[in-house]
Amino acid sequence: MATSTSSGDGSEIFVLPSIGSGHLFPSIELCHLISSPNCTTTTLLLLPSNLLPSLPPSFRHRTAALSSLPASPHHHQDPARDQFASDLETHISTRRPLCAVVDFKVGWTKHIFWKFRVPVVSFFTFGASAAAMEWGAWKSDAHSMNPGEARPIAGLPPEMRLNYLDVQSRRGGPKPGYQPPWVPMIEGSVGLMFNTCDDLERPFLDYLSDQIGLPVWAVGPLLPELCWTSRPGSLILERQIRPPKRESNYTDDELIQWLDSKPRGSVLYVSFGTETCPTPDEYPELAGALEDSTHPFIWVIQHGPGGEESYFPHGLASKVGDRGLIIRGWAPQLLILSHPAAGGFLSHGGWNSTAEAAVLGVPVLAWPVRGDQIFNAKLVVKHLQIGAMALREGSVEVARKDIAEGIERLMCDREVHRRAKAVRARFGSGFPASSAAALDAFREFIHQNA
Template sequence: MFNTCADLECPFLDYMGDQMKMPVWGVGPLLPQQYWKTFGSPISDREIRQHTRESSCTEDEVIQWLDHKPRRSVLYVAFGTEVGLEEEELVELAAALEESTWDFIWLIGSTRFGADFSDRVESKVGDRSVIIKGWAPQLLILSHPSTGGFLSHCGWNSTVEAIGRGVPLLAWPIIGDQYYNAKLVVSHLQVGYRVAEDLSQVVKKDEIVTGIERLMCDEEMHERAALIKAKFEHGLPASSSAFDAFRDFINARL
């Protein structure tokens, strides 16, 4: 059983079944139930998570800021809770966000470089940014119509949360399966770009600025992302009937 679906990875599910010589079921993406019930409107993070986590911004502050931004004009930047950039690349990213003309929300909560760093960025970009220290309402941000792109490490949950809401990705994988997830996004689904071709080297400011511009302005990519989003319109993908197939498989052997 895989935490994916045929709408996203049909040829790869088929390949795994052929290689393992056994049935394969794509039973995901396994996301909060509220995710599937709020198609077309922003998802309230506090309705999903019973316990609020420490954050420098409230959910209301984030949505009020987003509500005043044009459609698809905001870049969301986040690298999850387990990995982060090294200091040299963090400086390059900050410089790129400052130079870019796009508004952005940056979850900087996992960085170890402290408040002084984020304060310097905020002082340079003003109302063009929201920099969040601590926890960010990611589902709310990705489901808001003002969000037009996601600069991400391509962890699986972040990847499918974005794809399911039609938000293209600028892929910056760091460890493990993130590289394969990035390849799925860029090469197979074609709803994203790599932040740089050679990720074994320090990613430079100019590469990031170019990547952001390509991502936010590529109308064909946004159209492809919207087509995939439409597959999620009626809730958990139709391929989630794999749950039923798994049940029938078990019952047939009882």
């Protein structure tokens, strides 16, 4: 990997991502935005070597520079940490950046930047509502709630009040006294940066700024440039901007041909991302619900880390015929969501998926599994009102009948579809103006306080 050799000129900003595409891709887009042609600030993406295979080919043709570090440690006690830290120190000492934007998951590196008096901005690749709800739950000791109890958080919209299941997730929630793991990671930061925008999460951004007492910049959603520059109704061909992570049993052309054959707004897209999925007992319930439904669907089933098949609904394809399309492996999510036939997205509620659905105007059927997904689902269903829950409210059991009813409710709710289109219209002029202004405010703050 070629490494940029130019020295910092006092206006360079380092961006340090964490592992995983959900952290890398927003960091790449952030680099491009900070280094936009109409400003003097430049960026250097400090890319751990284990993220190099995920780097889009288009990266080098835009505005940010790249330097490679050793493989990123998965946690702060990883034996690889010492070498990673040593190389990071070398980069800082030879280039002396204006500041560092550090993914909070690798917040332990802030001490290395501080050695050289480089201020650190903590970067959240997930949304402000999840961070605000986690902070509010912690401060109100909501993890001691009893079943059936509901608790509002002062300063946040009333519809976002906490219930017992919000803080005790289906797969085991944290105990009373729990502190969000990102809190110690951001201590000492000069500001917080979020992968979101005013149009989606203004109340939560204000709450975090008031509570934590730091500047908060909403600079997203940090989606590929094509999401903002493509004409309304045009397809976003993802392979042009992101390399596929795995092979797939369908080509883009085959997917487009299938989608073209379906009525506008009729297809339910089902995907749980790459890091979470239903349990072995829940998969058959989902398969049965898709069989019972009358709506066309695309179901993406990811292979396991070693390429093995953890689950496949054998027999479902023959039962549903051309109504269903089952993808094994990688799926071009932006292409599918941008197609006029897309009418709903059954999602785990990861932030990137949530933002993509909102920007493209596709209602969400939320099936959160853990972490921020629980509060992302609450944002979509309760606050933005552009979705519904896949499971019966108050239930922890996944049942075929409940999922089927959720699908029918989402796909047939005209008001939810209208609101989803209204949210999409907020982005009709491209990248949010409020986020562009936040980037300007961030640059001004850094130049004045570095």
